[in-house]
Amino acid sequence: MRQASVQSVSNVDRIYQAVKEMAIGFRFKPGERLNEVELSKRLGASRTPLREALNRLGAEGFITFEGGKGFFCREFGPREIYELYQLRSVLEEAAVRLVCELASDAELDELDRFLVETGPDDGGRSNEALVALDEHFHETLMDLTRNAEMRRILRNVNARIKFFRWIDMERRRGETQDEHRMILAALRERNADLCAERMRRHIERRLDQITGAIKEGYSRIYLSGR
Amino acid sequence: MRQASVQSVSNVDRIYQAVKEMAIGFRFKPGERLNEVELSKRLGASRTPLREALNRLGAEGFITFEGGKGFFCREFGPREIYELYQLRSVLEEAAVRLVCELASDAELDELDRFLVETGPDDGGRSNEALVALDEHFHETLMDLTRNAEMRRILRNVNARIKFFRWIDMERRRGETQDEHRMILAALRERNADLCAERMRRHIERRLDQITGAIKEGYSRIYLSGR
DNA sequence: GCATATAACACTGTATACAATTTACACGGC
DNA sequence: GCCGTGTAAATTGTATACAGTGTTATATGC
Numbered sequence: 009m010r011q012a013s014v015q016s017v018s019n020v021d022r023i024y025q026a027v028k029e030m031a032i033g034f035r036f037k038p039g040e041r042l043n044e045v046e047l048s049k050r051l052g053a054s055r056t057p058l059r060e061a062l063n064r065l066g067a068e069g070f071i072t073f074e075g076g077k078g079f080f081c082r083e084f085g086p087r088e089i090y091e092l093y094q095l096r097s098v099l100e101e102a103a104v105r106l107v108c109e110l111a112s113d114a115e116l117d118e119l120d121r122f123l124v125e126t127g128p129d130d131g132g133r134s135n136e137a138l139v140a141l142d143e144h145f146h147e148t149l150m151d152l153t154r155n156a157e158m159r160r161i162l163r164n165v166n167a168r169i170k171f172f173r174w175i176d177m178e179r180r181r182g183e184t185q186d187e188h189r190m191i192l193a194a195l196r197e198r199n200a201d202l203c204a205e206r207m208r209r210h211i212e213r214r215l216d217q218i219t220g221a222i223k224e225g226y227s228r229i230y231l232s233g234r
Numbered sequence: 235m236r237q238a239s240v241q242s243v244s245n246v247d248r249i250y251q252a253v254k255e256m257a258i259g260f261r262f263k264p265g266e267r268l269n270e271v272e273l274s275k276r277l278g279a280s281r282t283p284l285r286e287a288l289n290r291l292g293a294e295g296f297i298t299f300e301g302g303k304g305f306f307c308r309e310f311g312p313r314e315i316y317e318l319y320q321l322r323s324v325l326e327e328a329a330v331r332l333v334c335e336l337a338s339d340a341e342l343d344e345l346d347r348f349l350v351e352t353g354p355d356d357g358g359r360s361n362e363a364l365v366a367l368d369e370h371f372h373e374t375l376m377d378l379t380r381n382a383e384m385r386r387i388l389r390n391v392n393a394r395i396k397f398f399r400w401i402d403m404e405r406r407r408g409e410t411q412d413e414h415r416m417i418l419a420a421l422r423e424r425n426a427d428l429c430a431e432r433m434r435r436h437i438e439r440r441l442d443q444i445t446g447a448i449k450e451g452y453s454r455i456y457l458s459g460r
Numbered sequence: 461g462c463a464t465a466t467a468a469c470a471c472t473g474t475a476t477a478c479a480a481t482t483t484a485c486a487c488g489g490c
Numbered sequence: 491g492c493c494g495t496g497t498a499a500a501t502t503g504t505a506t507a508c509a510g511t512g513t514t515a516t517a518t519g520c
Contacts, residue, residue, distance in 0.1 A: 461520100462519105462520090463518105463519090463520085464517105464518085464519085464520100465516105465517090465518080465519095466515100466516085466517080466518095467514105467515090467516080467517095468513105468514085468515080468516090469512105469513080469514075469515085470511105470512085470513075470514085471510105471511085471512075471513085472509105472510085472511075472512085473508105473509085473510075473511090474507100474508090474509085474510100475506105475507090475508085475509100476505105476506090476507085476508105477504100477505090477506085477507100478503105478504090478505085478506105479502105479503085479504080479505095480501105480502085480503075480504095481500105481501085481502070481503085482499105482500085482501070482502080483498105483499085483500070483501085484497105484498085484499075484500085485496105485497090485498085485499095486495105486496095486497085486498095487494105487495085487496085487497100488493105488494095488495085488496100489492105489493090489494085489495095490491105490492085490493085490494095
């Protein structure tokens with residue numbers, strides 16, 4: 009074996025993370041077959057652990073699998089994006105209603121602190137950083153539901169739409185955080201209907217912007233190097 | 235290789251299905267480690283395809299995985315059941331609202347036909363059959379949302395709670411179908427709020443019954459043989 | 461008798477070899 | 491020129507071997 013186990017970060021996990029990030033960032037072209045030999049060489053491992061990672065990623069929807077053919081980069085059209093955003097909306101609207109009832113004032117304080125510390129945007133942040141902050145807000149909110157399953161699904165969905173969030177963030181840097189503050193304000197009022205409405209609109213607006221962005225700039229996505 | 239490919243049903247798929255059904259039916263004891271050598275022998279394959287199947291099942295939440303230790307039967311307490319039912323409730327409540335808007339009259343007719351043909355219960359059906367009908371109703375409803383992601387998640391959740399549905403069905407054979415009919419009636423009225431309310435109560439009642447059943451009969455689950 | 465160290469065992473993690481299948485390509489017929 | 495066919499190369503699917511790690515049983519000292 010290559011190296012002494014560096015505790016808790018197994019080889020498959022490393023490969024899994026690496027390929028996951030490639031899939032998230034669309035370093036593979038949609039529909040492209042993933043060559044196992046080449047990939048495993050590039051990642052410094054044999055095909056066995058690579059295939060285990062690919063099987064996990066397939067089960068999680070990051071890549072697809074066809075028996076006898078192998079693994080492929082997922083195809084992504086407006087339909088798939090819409091479905092994932094709809095799922096997000098359903099989950100987060102329900103989450104915010106639950107959090108309205110469940111969260112302690114202290115937990116909301118902490119969320120508030122996060123928004124204050126990380127905003128408003130002074131223009132000095134990278135898109136990656138802004139996307140990470142956006143994800144962090146939504147995932148922290150979901151954590152407050154205390155429902156591990158819902159958390160797991162939201163994280164999965166967020167990873168799969170990350171690229172499109174990134175595209176969106178390039179154009180609308182400011183709005184996101186304002187809307188987050190409005191959602192928190194509704195949470196403070198413990199007004200479930202208002203929370204849900206604001207969350208729904210928040211996600212809906214993002215989707216509208218992204219479908220727009222996709223239409224005009226889809227080609228840019230797959231340029232060389234990225 | 236063992237046999238000529240019988241078209242589209244690969245070996246890993248077969249193993250995957252077999253182990254999945256074992257996990258669903260709790261043929262493994264919670265927390266038990268799955269011995270790969272023994273399992274692979276029992277399924278007539280080597281460890282390689284078995285491990286691929288196990289990785290998929292782990293990613294889907296049917297079993298757990300611990301680096302360096304292997305795969306284990308999931309542990310299941312009231313908390314996990316509650317979370318899965320809450321997730322179900324969130325998904326299906328949203329689904330029924332969507333279906334209220336999206337479904338054609340013809341599609342609702344078909345759902346109606348299904349309910350008429352398969353009910354009311356004459357007492358001659360097995361629990362397995364009743365659970366299958368129950369699942370079928372809910373999954374067909376979810377199909378009408380035309381959202382493949384939400385469909386996928388509901389099917390996953392249903393598989394994971396199947397055993398508890400089965401326990402519940404043993405006691406309350408009749409109510410389920412009545413409630414299904416009431417939900418369909420609300421769909422026909424295109425009354426989204428009423429649909430959502432009935433669906434929410436429907437799932438909530440099931441959860442109440444199951445937590446009750448669990449308390450009094452948990453031990454019976456792990457008796458020999460089944 | 462109990463705790464601890466240690467050695468034997470069992471099991472997982474990974475590389476590799478080979479079989480089976482798919483894919484690419486060249487050739488020949490139409 | 492285009493389509494079908496056959497052959498070769500590439501690629502996936504699986505078995506197996508072995509290394510490394512975790513687990514358990516045994517023996518030893520207190």
